[in-house]
Amino acid sequence: MKKSLFALMLLSLSIISACSDEEEKPNVPNKPQEEEQQSHENQQESSKSNKENTVASITQAGALKNVKDQLNTDLPITLPKGLPITEGTLLTATTKAEANEVEIVFFESKEYLPINDIKLKQPDRATVIARLLVKQYENADEASEQIAFENFSQKGGQEVDLGSNIKGYQDAGAGSLWTGWNEGRWAVATHTRTDNPEAGVKLAKQAVQFLESHMLPIPKQHGSAQLDVYESGNLIVWQEDKLVYTLDSIKDPLKALEIATAFYH
Template sequence: MKKIIFLFLLLSMTIAGACADQATNHQAHDNKNDTSVRQSNTDTSMTQTEALQQIKEQIHVNVPIKMPTALPIAKGSFLTATTRTDDDLVEIIFYESKENMPINDIRLKNSATVIGRLLVKQYKSAEGASTQIAFDNFSQNGGQKIDLGYNIKGYQDAGAGSLWTGWNEGRWSIASHTRIDNPEAGVKLAKQAVEYLESHMLPIPKQYGMAQLDVYQSGNLIVWQDEKLVYTLDSIKDPLKALEIATAFYP
């Protein structure tokens, strides 16, 4: 009987030791995985930073443009671009690629996905640049009032089958677009944009900025003035991603 008890205790101690070793190995494996995830995130961030720097180095004009700090791309994808410069104009088309492709690679148009386009044009004067901004003061334009949350009032205006919900934030005029047969979608998008901008800042325009956000992902447009320069973001399908890219220019 004593021998059986002794063997039982010995077996219990062996199993306990094995479990402890297994738990230690699991913990070490989990820690390794956590480190790998953190390293992967850091590598992705570094790759975007390097890509944006390389894109800027391809711009050979005397236009002191600003670049976004990051762009929304899928995990495991790479940021790249094509660039075009003129005397007073810079065009950058940002791409998301499954492989790390060089800037201005001729394969991009056929093997990568467009994230959006940035145009930066320099005018002879700030007054000339300001004429390019379609700024609206919606409270003065009138229209049906609507509560967009966060103490922001929107104003709705319909015409030619379209319904616009517009509001102002600082020196920005922003409007969501939908069709008159789908009014709820326009209000929903406007409220989503207002909520997003509560925690994200659009670039400070000098003097004004405007944004058109399209429910049907076909006409998103964000334009702002920086003295003699006019920045234009377009070719971005998702209206909230358009805002995300624009806010990446702040400050």
């Protein structure tokens, strides 16, 4: 009987001691659990930061800033404020810079491709929007010689009403028909074939209407634009002192004008 009573007392003391230890021990997660939780929080923060950086870099403003950063040139180049791209696509580009010349090819892509990404060489990954070439000449006079500026009212030709109180002048030769007019320091002309004369006038009227609400960059001293009905020879060139800007590789003639007007600041 005494042995049983003694065993019962020992058991009671053990239970009381265990309960006391449990109360005194702080409720602290073990170390592996702490590290796992901290790692998860860091991953979430990193993911959030990366997402914000990606969003910033795929906007047009971000892409154009990246183009500027990649150029690594001392030439005082002006870039467009934005470019007309297809809905659902992103703006990107390739850049090439030499001592007195810079080339930028703008692309649109359905996926995010950084500036100068090697995938831009694959035609199925991105589509060319336009090519911009900026070249610096020895002096302003030499730069001016690169501009095919004409005063069409002095040159003469068959007059045509283009609307907005603007007269165009038509000149035909070698199967081509040009309709030219002047807008300030700019000489603008549309090209069609002689067997499709109305197409040239129609495009000229569309261009005049577009330029009623959009401004071409102010050249120093002149600029010229050739707009092609058949989307094969659109060319826009203007001078800024010793610099000459050339826009080409643009299929749609009205889009070529839209891109040029994006350089107006």
